[in-house]
Amino acid sequence: MRKVVNTIWMTGFMLMLFSFISVTNAHAEAAENNHVKLFEVQADSVMRTAPNHEADVIGTLVEGDRLRTFEEQNGWVKTFFDGEPAWVYGEELLLIEETIEVENDDSLLEDSNTIKEEEIELEEKEEVEEESEEKAEVKDDMKEKAKEDDISTQTEDNFNHYTPDHVTEPLDYLPMGYIQQNHMQISEDTITVRKHQLNGYNILIDPGHGGKDPGAVNDGVREKDLTLSTATKLANYLEAEGATVNFTRADDTFITLENRAYQSNVHETDVFISLHYDYFNDPKVNGINTYYANTNKSKELSEKIHSALVGELDMTDRGIRQEDYYVLKYNQNPAVLLELGFISNPSDLEKVQTDEYQTEVAEAITNGLVEYFDAQNE
Structure with missing residues (x-):
């Protein structure tokens, strides 16, 4: 009987672990596709309509140019040129700045300690917002006074x-x-x-x-x-x-x-x-x-x-x-x-x-x- 219970317990644990890893991998993949990066061009390059060397060329880059990218595929990065998507091979690009935006998933916040930390952060954020609103009101009053003095x-x-x-x-x-x-x-x-x-x-x-x-x-x-x-x-x-x-x-x-x-x-x-x-x-x-x-x-x-x-x-x-x-x-x-x-x-x-x-x-x-x-x- 004990062996059966242990077997069921281990099976359940492995399923939970697998689920957690899957969710984590999904978020890692989402984060990878949600990077906003700033690159500097290190050597003359071309921009293409798709992430491969056979795609049509729609523009050129020279050393020193800078571009922001929003997606990566197989060594290629996606940016925009004249309002259209453009792909650049990343081999000659130097990363200067990176921003990552990941949306929260409630399924990863079951732990009570994490929830408590978020509640504390929310309270601190509300206090900061209230303080910002008070400062904004003071600033608006100063601007209105300045306008009155100016017009007079x-x-x-x-x-x-x-x-x-x-x-x-x-x-x-x-x-x-x-x-x-x-x-x-x-x-x-x-x-x-x-x-x-x-x-x-x-x-x-x-x-x-x-x-x-x-x-x-x-x-x-x-x-x-x-x-x-x-x-x-x-x-x-x-x-x-x-x-x-x-x-x-x-x-x-x-x-x-x-x-x-x-x-x-x-x-x-x-x-x-x-x-x-x-x-x-x-x-x-x-x-x-x-x-x-x-x-x-x-x-x-x-x-x-x-x-x-x-x-x-x-x-x-x-x-x-x-x-x-x-x-x-x-x-x-x-x-x-x-x-x-x-x-x-x-x-x-x-x-x-x-x-x-x-x-x-x-x-x-x-x-x-x-x-x-x-x-x-x-």
């Missing part, structure tokens, strides 16, 4: 970015700025291959107008909306090249000209870029302009960016001009103001509203900055 110092003249005559000297003190680092990343399904040619550079993007200042308006289209949308796309491209990106405004907020220049001067800024869309009484006037104020600091920057814009965009070239616009004149860093089309011109208006055009603008400015910094380092 303004005049209607501030609305026009191209009439700086109302100010003769910059303010010694300005209320809290709204500089905000950009945390948005390029979608994993769009541009994944990155060269990081702007590593170490800090770019401050200034979306023109905002809040109670709509900028130019035509047929319901407001300049302040176009500049913010363009700024977001530009930030994505710049971050893909490794730059640190900040905004003078990251939402529909009214920021003074003085405050915009102030943010550039008091923070570490390598380049200041102010984005605008133009307006003129004659609807026939169209095209793009680039402006700078300080010849020594900003002329070369304006030339590199304007050249890239003209080369990328199918727009009338209205040239580069030197003007004492406030955000340029009182900016201590290399700074440009870009007029990216006329809202008052029917053809320009139709074009500048499109994601395609704004993406082309973002790519062109990024290319111009790469050329500018390369020239600075020669």
Whole structure:
């Protein structure tokens, strides 16, 4: 009888052990397929449509390129290129960063000690979330106060970015700025291959107008909306090249000209870029302009960016001009103001509203900055 009981007990134990090993292996397999890794290319490689050497080539990689991967098969890694899946042989790739995301399985949490530990972690997490909410409320109160202080110092003249005559000297003190680092990343399904040619550079993007200042308006289209949308796309491209990106405004907020220049001067800024869309009484006037104020600091920057814009965009070239616009004149860093089309011109208006055009603008400015910094380092 005892032998029978022992046999049944051992059989049950082995079944439980086998089940545990199977579940563990299943989770290990799931984890393996849920790795998000960052690689650097060590030698020229090709991207293919499938994980084998006979698949069609859809792109090339050169030494120094970086790519994120989301799956592995037989020595091949899967990434995305131009929105499509692409496979790269992993032999010439150097792993730089790895993130693993594994979903919890309740069947592996039967042990009471594990459950108790999770309950403690949950309580600690709730305490942290409550503390974060309290901090967020304090931060929101500070921002609202800053907005009130900021708006109270303004005049209607501030609305026009191209009439700086109302100010003769910059303010010694300005209320809290709204500089905000950009945390948005390029979608994993769009541009994944990155060269990081702007590593170490800090770019401050200034979306023109905002809040109670709509900028130019035509047929319901407001300049302040176009500049913010363009700024977001530009930030994505710049971050893909490794730059640190900040905004003078990251939402529909009214920021003074003085405050915009102030943010550039008091923070570490390598380049200041102010984005605008133009307006003129004659609807026939169209095209793009680039402006700078300080010849020594900003002329070369304006030339590199304007050249890239003209080369990328199918727009009338209205040239580069030197003007004492406030955000340029009182900016201590290399700074440009870009007029990216006329809202008052029917053809320009139709074009500048499109994601395609704004993406082309973002790519062109990024290319111009790469050329500018390369020239600075020669």
